[in-house]
Amino acid sequence: MIRLTDQEFLTIVNYVKNNYGINLSxxxxxxxxxxxxVLAEKGMKSFSEYMTLIQQKNPEEIIVLLNKLTTxxxxxxxxxxxxxxxxxxxxPLQERVNHRKLVRIWSAGCSSGEEAYTTCMVLMDYFxxxxPGWDFRILATDISEKAMSAGKAAIYSAESLKNVPQSWLTRYFVKQGTDQYRINDDVRRHVTFQRLNLMQPFPPMQQFDLIFCRNVMIYFDQNDRNKLINKYYDMLIPGGFLLIGHSETIQRDSSKFIYLEPSVYQKG
Known part of the structure; x- marks a missing residue:
């Protein structure tokens, strides 16, 4: 077993924190x-040797590192x-105020796509x-290339579908083998996957009606959380909503968001 020294641990923690905002302390x-x-496969004898490779900004190795260290x-x-x-x-609010009949939702830190697809099926049921006449688009982003690939493939185990209504299994999934299901094309066409580092400037995007960022900010320190929350504020239309994890909170003195109910905030 290759042991991680104190200095190597600090080097990795600082690298991931400074570049991706993720706190692994x-x-x-x-x-x-x-x-x-990963080290054993490459025949390396220390974490320092591997971090030298990472700090050379080898993109393939950085993807491997993030895939391994993000949950x-x-x-x-x-x-x-x-x-x-x-x-x-x-x-119901969208029906009253959204004259475009276009709903845009962002699933940030979407992991392997379950959140985005669940949202899409809720919208498909409703509309x-x-x-008639409504369109909706869901952007699903994550820093992990592995998660993005899984979301695009849209194949899930029966275990991950244990809370899905039987009507959804029939309407929105196609069974694959004995214990896997694939999201059908009617659902998938509404969801776009894109790799994104939340700590970097966001690429040009239209504003959203609702943003999910659930159980992501627990990995960031408070300063980075505040920055990210304010970036989300700018990415929402007036009156848009931010949904965060139930174990997360937004500091009221650091954001212009209006608290509505636990884990639900609105842009004023």
Whole structure:
């Protein structure tokens, strides 16, 4: 086993924090365990040797590092109160005020796509009930190339679908083998995946009606959280919504967002 020295640990933590905003200061065991196989495969004898390669800005190796050190755990219908909010409050509001009949949603830190696809199916259900003429587009972004590939493939295990209604399985999924399901093309055409580092300037994008950023900011320090929240504020239309994880909060004195209910905020 290749051991991670104190100095090597600090080097990795500082590199990931400074470049990607992710705080790994309490993840020493995770770093050591997940990166061991990468070092062994390359015949390296120390983490310092590997970080020399990373600091040469080798893009393929940086992708490997981020894929190993970011946790992409999610499932369909996670934190269902948010999807109830979309169905009972957000979408009825859109019917009243959104004269474009175009709804734009961003799933930031989307992992392997379950959040974006769940949102899409909620919208498809809602607008299929005698509400013609509406279009909706969902942007799904994550820093992990592995997560992006999984989202684009749109194939999921039966375990990750345990909270999905049977009507959705019939309407929106195609069974693959014995215990996997693929999102059908009607759903997939509404969702676009794009790799994005939230700590870098956002590329040119139109403003959104709603942004998800759930269970992402727990990996950032407070200063980076505040910066990111304010960037989201600018990316929302007036009256747009930001949904964060139920274990997360926004400091009221550091943001112009209006608190509506736990984990739901609105741009004034």
């Amino acid at each position: 309490n993840k020493r065991q995770l770093i050591e365990a997940r990166m061991y196989s 992409n755990h999610t499932y369909f219908m996670r934190e269902p109160a948010h999807f109830d909010f979309i169905k009972t409050k957000f979408l 299929s009930l005698g509400r």
